[in-house]
Amino acid sequence: MNTFTEPLFQTPAAARLKIESIRWPNGPVCPHCGETIRWYATKKEGRWRCGNPECRKDDTVTTGTVMESSHIALNKWLLAFYLLSSSKKGISSHQLMRSLGVTYKSAWFLSHPIREAMADGGLLPPLGGEGKIVEADETYHGKRETKRVRSKYATPFTKKGKGGGAQKRQIVSLVERAGSIRSFHVAATDKYEVGKIVRKNVAKGSRLHTDESNLYIEVGKEFAAHETVNHSVKEYARDDINVNSAEGFFGLFKQGFNGIYQHCREKHLRRYLSEYDFRYNHRIALGVDDMGRTLAAVKGAEGKRLTYRQADSAVL
């Protein structure tokens, strides 16, 4: 069967049933009072009434998600989730517009909340753990719009002694070997900012792998081991020590972003990173196929209702 002929992409009613089965595998949950036992359907399709006499509120499965109060049909939403989840390099708003038969503006307004749904929400347990390897690396991508934040902790780090990094947007990624990635857009790549990110997101029992950058020297001492490769003398791996997973991800991100999106406002960069992180973290090698990735993204929409001010649409 062709994926696009699946019922969830065909009609709003089928899409709603699918979303209900993802969010409420055991029946509706009232977002107001948490009631799970007493509820009943109202005459209006998809609308449920809470049976808790103290509450009695009406809700639908899209309450509290990015799809709430959207004028776009739910099956188009699911198709947009699918296209963003399954396109390895991303999908442009122009392509979404054509695939979904919506306006460019609608396509743009669909894609950003979906990226937000793909974001991990920052409540995850740390990467790595005893005996596990976590790579930390940084890259520079796209011209920065904001003034460079001068760090009092260190001079701006430039890779391999080359200048120019300071004028670009700075990205730090942490990736557990054969596991998940977390990418961050940082205002200043200095040992203080980078140290904070590493401390918060990597389990102390991990082996931390980095290049020879001075960004990681101090924070590295807090881990079971801090092992480095020396890129400046063209050493890219020694035994199992490398940052190849992080560098592979940077390559995919830059190739995809440059080919599909070309540029974005700096304030949106973190959302694009969420999109590429999400696909990496739900990749085929981890046993997730296109549909599984789509459903995971839909599940991620929970509690991430986003509204955009008009001002945002003026700077598409």
Ligand SMILES: [Zn+2]
């Ligand atoms: Zn309730």
